[in-house]
Amino acid sequence: MMRFDELLGQDRVVNALRRSIAAHRVAHAYLFEGIPGCGRRTTALALIASLFCHQPVTGEACGSCPSCKKLAAGNHPDLHLLQPLPDKRDISIEQVRELQQMLSLRPFEAKRKACLIDPAEQMSIGAANSLLKTLEEPPGDSLLILLTSQADLLLPTVRSRCQHLRFAPLGIDDLTTLLIRQGMTLDNATMLAPLADGSLEVARNLEGEDASASRQVLLDALRQVRHQQVATVFDTSERLAGGRNETLELFAQLISLLRDMLLLRTAASDRIANVSLLGRLHEEADRFLPSRLMESLELAIETRRAIQGNVNPKLALDRYLLRYSRLRIT
Numbered sequence: 001m002m003r004f005d006e007l008l009g010q011d012r013v014v015n016a017l018r019r020s021i022a023a024h025r026v027a028h029a030y031l032f033e034g035i036p037g038c039g040r041r042t043t044a045l046a047l048i049a050s051l052f053c054h055q056p057v058t059g060e061a062c063g064s065c066p067s068c069k070k071l072a073a074g075n076h077p078d079l080h081l082l083q084p085l086p087d088k089r090d091i092s093i094e095q096v097r098e099l100q101q102m103l104s105l106r107p108f109e110a111k112r113k114a115c116l117i118d119p120a121e122q123m124s125i126g127a128a129n130s131l132l133k134t135l136e137e138p139p140g141d142s143l144l145i146l147l148t149s150q151a152d153l154l155l156p157t158v159r160s161r162c163q164h165l166r167f168a169p170l171g172i173d174d175l176t177t178l179l180i181r182q183g184m185t186l187d188n189a190t191m192l193a194p195l196a197d198g199s200l201e202v203a204r205n206l207e208g209e210d211a212s213a214s215r216q217v218l219l220d221a222l223r224q225v226r227h228q229q230v231a232t233v234f235d236t237s238e239r240l241a242g243g244r245n246e247t248l249e250l251f252a253q254l255i256s257l258l259r260d261m262l263l264l265r266t267a268a269s270d271r272i273a274n275v276s277l278l279g280r281l282h283e284e285a286d287r288f289l290p291s292r293l294m295e296s297l298e299l300a301i302e303t304r305r306a307i308q309g310n311v312n313p314k315l316a317l318d319r320y321l322l323r324y325s326r327l328r329i330t
């Protein structure tokens with residue numbers, strides 16, 4: 001998604017940028033300020049796409065030329081990303097020098113080079129100072145876009161050299177629409193959007209926590225089926241059942257839970273994955289000998305593999321829960 005007309009919730013900023021493009025007055029350096037997950041990077045990419053595109057239509061990238069395709073695939077040779085190296089907190093002065101070196105070369109395909117600095121507040125003082133001249137007079141007409149969640153953390157000399165655009169947190173309706181567009185279910189999007197403080201990123205993290213809620217449901221189901229009648233076991237299975245992909249996901253969660261239970265029984269509790277379920281995991285794990293848990297884990301792995309093959313997911317789940325319900329305690 002790299003077109004202005006696909007962006008939601010940032011009309012003021014987007015309109016200002018489109019006017020600049022139409023008037024051929026795009027700035028050399030922008031500072032995009034807003035919370036993470038409100039659309040700063042997507043907007044920056046839409047701007048860069050419109051400048052790089054071989055056949056833009058009224059200031060909008062076409063989406064289908066070689067340049068647009070490379071940008072979408074994240075491998076356009078004229079776009080540079082400046083961010084902290086994986087094991088570092090700050091963007092270093094050496095990284096800024098390398099960037100300056102690259103910007104001084106002729107662009108490969110576009111008319112100008114572009115650079116995203118994210119998060120800009122993580123430039124070291126030295127890095128920020130050495131960037132000043134580039135911000136003032138970017139070589140070869142290149143475009144620099146700095147992203148930040150807090151502009152006051154930047155040197156005033158950096159701020160003053162950029163055109164400062166402020167992004168608002170996303171409204172609930174826009175956030176819901178964007179989450180659904182990115183593949184979240186309608187139910188989850190409607191439930192999580194109001195809790196996400198206007199950020200796609202927060203909403204997606206909340207969905208991750210939601211996964212812990214579904215593991216809890218699964219763990220409760222395991223407890224419920226123990227030593228129950230076949231009919232009760234099948235009822236539980238019916239309640240958990242979904243399509244093939246959902247069942248595969250369910251078994252992935254199950255395997256993670258069983259592995260944790262086994263770790264708890266073998267005194268390696270510091271390595272468990274589902275920390276938020278520790279108490280319940282203990283309770284369930286303590287009922288079985290480690291060898292039974294091992295048996296149950298192996299069966300879950302086997303069943304998952306069978307579903308990946310072509311076994312009916314519902315029948316496989318029935319069978320698994322039945323076996324679990326009959327699992328001997330000792």
Ligand SMILES: [Zn+2]
Nearest residue numbers: 053062065068
């Ligand atoms: Zn294009």
